[in-house]
Amino acid sequence: MDLRKLQSVLFLFFLAGAGFWPAxxxxxxxxxxxxxxxxxxxxxxRDYEARIAIRSGNTDMxxxxxxxxxxxxxxxxxxPAEQVIVFDGExxxxxxxxxxxxxxxxxxxxxxxxxxxxxxxxAQGLILLRRNYISAFVTGPEPVPLEEGSGEMxxxxxxxxxxxxxxxxxxxxxxxxxxxxxxxxEGRTIADSLVRFDFSQIQINQGIxxxxxxYDSPASANLxxxxxxxxxx
Numbered sequence: 001m002d003l004r005k006l007q008s009v010l011f012l013f014f015l016a017g018a019g020f021w022p023a024x025x026x027x028x029x030x031x032x033x034x035x036x037x038x039x040x041x042x043x044x045x046r047d048y049e050a051r052i053a054i055r056s057g058n059t060d061m062x063x064x065x066x067x068x069x070x071x072x073x074x075x076x077x078x079x080p081a082e083q084v085i086v087f088d089g090e091x092x093x094x095x096x097x098x099x100x101x102x103x104x105x106x107x108x109x110x111x112x113x114x115x116x117x118x119x120x121x122x123a124q125g126l127i128l129l130r131r132n133y134i135s136a137f138v139t140g141p142e143p144v145p146l147e148e149g150s151g152e153m154x155x156x157x158x159x160x161x162x163x164x165x166x167x168x169x170x171x172x173x174x175x176x177x178x179x180x181x182x183x184x185x186e187g188r189t190i191a192d193s194l195v196r197f198d199f200s201q202i203q204i205n206q207g208i209x210x211x212x213x214x215y216d217s218p219a220s221a222n223l224x225x226x227x228x229x230x231x232x233x
Contacts (some may be wrong), residue, residue, distance in 0.1 A: 031135040031157055044047040045069060047208040065199070072213045086215045093215055094227075102217040103227040130167055133159035143177045154183050168195075173197065 027141035047068045052075060054061040071089035082097040087107070094103040136154035138144070146152040154174040161169050168187035176183050185197045217223075 012112050031137050032130070034157060035135050041068075046205050048202060049206060049208065050202040051200045053200075055194070055196045055198075057193055060225055064220045066208055066212055067208065068208045068213065072210065074213050074215075084136075086213055088213045092219060093217065095215075095217055095221065100218070100221045102221045102223050104223065104225045105227055106225075129159070132163060133171065135159050138172065146174055152183070153177065 018147045047066070049067075052063055052065040055061075056076045060079065061077055061083070062079045063075045063083075066072075066074045066076075071087065073085075073087045075085045077083040078087075080094070080098060084093070084095040086093045090182075091106060092105040092107055095101070124224070136158050138158050141155060142152035144156055145152050155177050157175065159171040159173070167189070169190055170188045172184075172186040172188075173182055174184040174186075175181070179202075181199070181202055183199060187195045190193070
């Protein structure tokens, strides 16, 4: 995977942390109210686990996702085998076994609302999402097939960026109407490429320890720092 594609995946990876927001129990009429109630409820989720499938262009990746509020995130991949992405709230680490490379990026508080998207995996992040994107239902609040020919029904929400500085010009979120959990997140870049996250086997508030987000990289791997941006920029 080239660096530009990896950056797009990582940006939406942090958005994916906000993809397990249970919606409020009351009926939601507008897309804006949907996001508002999601933001209110997300603060009550301490942790979650899920199986994740990622498609970026013609590349497919599969793994296990873990999140611990407010900012801990980790993906342990089965495809590519042994690949890892970990964020502990301050340091983003990516291990690429194909290249025996460890990529590190310190994410300062000032950077979190920007290119990294890390702060979007929080209640405050959802406020930023509502601020930076215009929300609307794709066809209305009624469930529709996840994709053509699918028997799985979801509610689809479209988010369109307000500013050209946002990494994705459009985001589509597909929500399971029974569980009110995000089933799929799709982000379309300026170059019209698609990054898609699918979630399954979701488990919430399982008592994930912080130790899960400690990562010891292989001693033989080459280390590269500030691969996304220089923290002093």
